[in-house]
Amino acid sequence: MMARRFGKNRRSEPVAPETNSSRSSPGSRPPQPSGATTGPPTTYPAVRIDRVTKVYNEETAEELLAISDVTLNVEQGEVIALLGPSGCGKSTLLKMIGGLYPTTEGTISIDGVEVTEPSELTGMMFQKPVLFPWLKIVDSILLPVRVHGEKRAEHLERANELIELTGLAGFGESYPWQLSGGMQQRAAICRMLMGDPSVLLLDEPFGALDEMTREYMDVELRRIINQQNRSAILVTHNPLEAAFVADRVVVLSPRPGQIAGEVEVPIGKERPDELFASDELNVYIREARSLFERGRGEGGLPT
Amino acid sequence: MSERLKTALTFGASLLVLGGAWELYSVRSGVNSIILPPPSEILEALWFVIENFFGRLKYWEDTWITFYEIIFGFLVGSGTAVVVGSLVAEFKSVRRIVTPYTIALNSTPKIAVAPLFVIWFGFGAMPKILIAALICFFPVFVNTVTGLGSVEEEELELMASIRASRWQTFFRLKMPRSTPFVFAALRTAMAFAAIGAIIGEFAGASEGLGFQIEFAAARLETARLFAFLIVLSVLAYLLYSVIAFAERKIMFWAAATRSQRLQ
Numbered sequence: 001m002m003a004r005r006f007g008k009n010r011r012s013e014p015v016a017p018e019t020n021s022s023r024s025s026p027g028s029r030p031p032q033p034s035g036a037t038t039g040p041p042t043t044y045p046a047v048r049i050d051r052v053t054k055v056y057n058e059e060t061a062e063e064l065l066a067i068s069d070v071t072l073n074v075e076q077g078e079v080i081a082l083l084g085p086s087g088c089g090k091s092t093l094l095k096m097i098g099g100l101y102p103t104t105e106g107t108i109s110i111d112g113v114e115v116t117e118p119s120e121l122t123g124m125m126f127q128k129p130v131l132f133p134w135l136k137i138v139d140s141i142l143l144p145v146r147v148h149g150e151k152r153a154e155h156l157e158r159a160n161e162l163i164e165l166t167g168l169a170g171f172g173e174s175y176p177w178q179l180s181g182g183m184q185q186r187a188a189i190c191r192m193l194m195g196d197p198s199v200l201l202l203d204e205p206f207g208a209l210d211e212m213t214r215e216y217m218d219v220e221l222r223r224i225i226n227q228q229n230r231s232a233i234l235v236t237h238n239p240l241e242a243a244f245v246a247d248r249v250v251v252l253s254p255r256p257g258q259i260a261g262e263v264e265v266p267i268g269k270e271r272p273d274e275l276f277a278s279d280e281l282n283v284y285i286r287e288a289r290s291l292f293e294r295g296r297g298e299g300g301l302p303t
Numbered sequence: 304m305s306e307r308l309k310t311a312l313t314f315g316a317s318l319l320v321l322g323g324a325w326e327l328y329s330v331r332s333g334v335n336s337i338i339l340p341p342p343s344e345i346l347e348a349l350w351f352v353i354e355n356f357f358g359r360l361k362y363w364e365d366t367w368i369t370f371y372e373i374i375f376g377f378l379v380g381s382g383t384a385v386v387v388g389s390l391v392a393e394f395k396s397v398r399r400i401v402t403p404y405t406i407a408l409n410s411t412p413k414i415a416v417a418p419l420f421v422i423w424f425g426f427g428a429m430p431k432i433l434i435a436a437l438i439c440f441f442p443v444f445v446n447t448v449t450g451l452g453s454v455e456e457e458e459l460e461l462m463a464s465i466r467a468s469r470w471q472t473f474f475r476l477k478m479p480r481s482t483p484f485v486f487a488a489l490r491t492a493m494a495f496a497a498i499g500a501i502i503g504e505f506a507g508a509s510e511g512l513g514f515q516i517e518f519a520a521a522r523l524e525t526a527r528l529f530a531f532l533i534v535l536s537v538l539a540y541l542l543y544s545v546i547a548f549a550e551r552k553i554m555f556w557a558a559a560t561r562s563q564r565l566q
Contacts, residue, residue: 178559195465
């Protein structure tokens, strides 16, 4: 029941075999579809960004090149960070992946399906928790299924499991204004997972939190991504956060956003909070930061 | 002592002082009680009205008529305003058609159309209800449009990202978001509806509190006029309280988020 895909705007299925045949909730899911029984294993990356360019206000005086010719793949189960200065278009790129904005040029696919509008394959989180003050936490979490006419009772169990998973137990019946900023973002994580997406799109989700809470939430975020076995793209302007959470940090240049370089963070999927102070992580933070600052110093790469 | 009780006591005390001063002035200055009846006479007249509420003169009938003129005027006016406001907020084409009319409507002093409505609809409750509705319409309409537009970009992006339909976005996000605006207007509208009903009765009626006020004025029974004013005010206050109560129940979240934002 839980694995059923809901929604009216259901898009055409990829030619690839079903990857969600038996998704137990909220538990693990194979990072790669087993494929053995349903056909050849899929070769689709989780996200494929192919020569994407974004121009705002095209052919007007305010024309603005936000993203220029970005090509990037995110593998199944991979967590990447998009690191860049503010205004570099990283959020724009993320929202194009989420189907909120169209691309000007190039294509984006999720699990082999081209993105033309928001899809059930992606779940988004924003800098603000965006919880409606008139809804209890549990009802905010249920919103992604409720808007598709699904019964509340049918999904309550899953919502409560997610509440448990994110450490919000006991707060389901609270209202968002009774919760701290960090707890509100936990609820936003639940809501994002409620739609059962395969790729998580995180737009500076902890940018508005204080430093201590942010670090704690970074630990929690990676734990949850691992436990749920999803792919994720984290947009951030913080090299420490990028290196801590991601398997790979993709650095964007200032506007127009282009890929300035990449830093692999091959330290495994477990990211306990001791890692923040470790020399191991420090190496990658330094690398990411130098790429980040080099781009910033030059005021953008030549276009 | 609770804050409420303090307010009530202070109000009572100030009322006594003001009433006393008024009484003293009326008696001492020898002003004609047709011009300014002393409070004692007004209380006497009020007692007369209360005695006759279910008694010989059946003033409850006047109160009842004015009550339902106000209520129906309020419901028709603000109901139409919420519907039209929603259509204007959601559909550009509707906005283009409706906007000039709403501007024209707002520019017209609605009271001036009361005689026209009497010509069209006669001396019954209908013209009063329509005038009340007409006066109610504008504040609710404007606040509905403003309220529906008060959603934040990120909230719309969230609804888009979970593939909510336009319909769902309207009912689950925009409508609740707009309720603080709409309720603020409904409070105004309730007071406006009372004005509309009374104006309607002034323009031509043979019953209702407005009629009784006019009747008392015509016979220079100023004290009774005051008594009916008091009855009318109590009625309007009760209606206002219903709105305020509904607002507190439905918008429990608004006060909470407001205080949070101030922190």
